[in-house]
Amino acid sequence: MATTSDFRNGLCLEINNELFTIVEFQHVKPGKGGAFVRTKLKNLKTGKVLQNTFNAGVKVNIARVERRQYQYLYKDDTGYHFMHTETFEQVAIPEHIINAPNLLKDGQQVEIVFHADTETPLNCELPAFVELQITYTEPGVKGDTATNTLKPAKLETGAEVNVPLFIEEGEVIKVDTRTQEYSERVK
Numbered sequence: 001m002a003t004t005s006d007f008r009n010g011l012c013l014e015i016n017n018e019l020f021t022i023v024e025f026q027h028v029k030p031g032k033g034g035a036f037v038r039t040k041l042k043n044l045k046t047g048k049v050l051q052n053t054f055n056a057g058v059k060v061n062i063a064r065v066e067r068r069q070y071q072y073l074y075k076d077d078t079g080y081h082f083m084h085t086e087t088f089e090q091v092a093i094p095e096h097i098i099n100a101p102n103l104l105k106d107g108q109q110v111e112i113v114f115h116a117d118t119e120t121p122l123n124c125e126l127p128a129f130v131e132l133q134i135t136y137t138e139p140g141v142k143g144d145t146a147t148n149t150l151k152p153a154k155l156e157t158g159a160e161v162n163v164p165l166f167i168e169e170g171e172v173i174k175v176d177t178r179t180q181e182y183s184e185r186v187k
Contacts, residue, residue: 001059004037012044014061015052019044019115019122027056044113044122064116070124072108080104082112082124091121098124100177102159105132126177131186132156133172140165150182 004027011022020041029035035056042049054060070082070091079092080101093112095101103126104110113122137153150162153173161175163182174183 002062003057003059004054005057006062007037007039012063012065013041014063015041019063019065023049029056065122066114066116067111068114070110070112072104072106072110074106075104080124082110085109093121093124097121098126100126100180103130103132103155103157103175103177103180105130105157128177129174129183130177131172131174132159134163134167134169137163137167137169139168153182 007022007025009022009024013020013022020043022039023042024040026038027035028038037054037056039052039054040049041052069085071085073081073083073090075081079094080098081090081092083090091112098104098110108126108130110124110126112124114120115122132155134153135156138151140151149165151165151167152160153163153167154160155175159175159180161173161180161182163173167173167182167185172186174186175181176183
């Protein structure tokens with residue numbers, strides 16, 4: 001048990017037999033009335049973000065979660081298979097708990113969050129940026145750069161992102177896994 005003074009971003013709470021993580025919180029002390037804490041909570045099962053207000057000093061249940069480093073191996077009909085980087089144990093994870101499954105490539109390092117009590121995987125997070133090679137894109141026309149125009153490009157994982165006109169086939173680019181957008185060209 002913890003109180004609202006222990007709140008911090010990323011803390012995992014158990015509310016009504018559901019697991020939530022704190023995305024954002026703010027302690028509010030109005031001139032009239034008691035203090036309270038305004039929070040944004042993300043449901044770890046559904047991914048929905050909802051707002052909740054707690055009175056100051058209220059006790060809440062903290063759920064123990066563990067973040068472990070895994071390496072992506074392959075995908076089959078049972079799910080995505082990952083290997084723990086230290087113990088070499090393998091685990092299969094369904095697609096819906098991975099934040100950007102279309103950007104996964106063989107050997108990719110990811111972080112999987114497990115509920116410590118039940119050893120069930122809650123979500124799988126790729127690094128903020130991944131480097132991927134472009135397998136196909138239309139050639140850019142010389143002198144057609146007056147505006148910030150984008151063209152579609154197919155990546156080595158099969159995903160498609162929009163890239164600037166100067167990017168060519170075979171180049172390696174950085175892709176933001178949170179927005180799944182082009183970030184920069186890798187030198």
